[in-house]
Amino acid sequence: PAGTQSVLVSLANTFIQVAINGFGAKAVAGVAVANRVDGFIFVVMNAIGLSVMTFTGQNIGAGKPDRVRRGLYTGVAMVVGMALALGWLVLGFAPSIVSLFNDDPYVSAYTIRMMRFILPFYFLFGVNDVIGGFLRGRGKSLVPMIVSLVFMTGFRLLWIWLVTPVWSSIDVVFMAYPISWVLTFVVLFVYLLKTYGLRSDRQEEKTLDPL
Template structure:
């Protein structure tokens, strides 16, 4: 009975206050649906790689790997702005400011509509240049171009899903995004099996399946949100940009958008560097590691998001001490997951890689990169939780500066230097990510001790 009651508490949708009660219990209840949604989203992305890997060759995997890196860069901008909106909603909800909530939602949705229309209209004209700039191997060029083109045309579905998820999470509801990403995941897998497996459409089929699945999820999210009490009626007349709300949305969300997108760009530089070093096999190895990494980072990413939402409400309610305790609890829990993940990937990498490809050479290459990269599983537990804390406090400019520095002053140069050493292998290149995370942790701890995160 107690277990059933606990599960009902975890998976209850709707707005909830996170400013009172047990921090470990509330944070876990908020983080578990968050983790479930992130797991399904990672599975959603990995499904393309897995299914394409079973029905095509290394060139097809390379096309999806490179194309998805670019689409993730755009998605990073959306996630950054959406997270900014979620933090603003959390601050207003924690402080009981109903009008601010409605104006924030209307402003965010209006901004996203304009951005998605602009991207859909203009970005397809630059697809060739983008694919070339990414250092795409010639064998994968055509498929990578098609993958990016189809995702770009359907980009509005990605904007819609992220906006609705941000609204739900701002109200302390992490269950609804889980439900709707589950719908998208199932639809995407079915679409991949039909378009990639049955019809042989390759990378382009995977892209089309993604767009259709996102569209279905976004539609159902809107239907649900209109019926539930999220302080917004979702009428066209309410889609207005309020100057003050837009200014704050950009001030809070834009640093995260810049941070996420530039971090994504740094990984594209890494992909291009590795492609020149080892060709299509090396780029496919990095792509597979990226998808595996999407699963291994689930606990720290989920607790980062949960910490951000919980801290935002507590900062809005004037409870900074409770906000700081939330950081410590979240970091401790995610570290336990990170240590276990490191052990599994360092000692048994091949067992995971075989899920993505049966190619023996590709499995060996990926295992080399994954072993050194796996050290990051421990370090990112601190990186993400500290980022979530500072973001929840509204100090997104610091997290942007710290993570951009980490990406371009450490990760990218380290990759270039390590790949250029005589006799370098994917194993040596994999150490670039842990080095970047270590620098980020040091800067974050110094900022935490300074107490500047308490200032409004």
């Protein structure tokens, strides 16, 4: 399921790239630079999400519900802190960072424009990754895959096909990212709360029996 999820999200991003192509070569180059910068933060978010998945699975096997919960909370705190710190650091030094990749002012303008849309909300992407890792560690790998299919893929495709033709602006294209993260977070959080949030550690321990 995790592999399928990655493929589907990449498919949606391909259509977003097609929409960006319509704004010209400068926009394409600017977004390419933004994706390179974004990649450094993505690696951190993804690594924490994978760590939470492993940590959750190990502690379920050990029958330690308190550590399972603590791992989730710690993972969320880490991605929020890292995303906000790195995001605002990049935004604060955006012109200098972008100049390392491209010295065209028009390309740089598109790069900074995209980063201003996505980086302030990047912590939501990280939180979604952590919750997804937590659920996969508990054997619920289909849940994050389905949620991603609906919002990270389906919603983005509908946004590109239905919204961008009405408001032909590259800013509208960029908005697909944070909005899809918000929707994904809401659904995952509600599922997490309804499924695990109200249990005591004793009730939780009964569900952690590896047998």
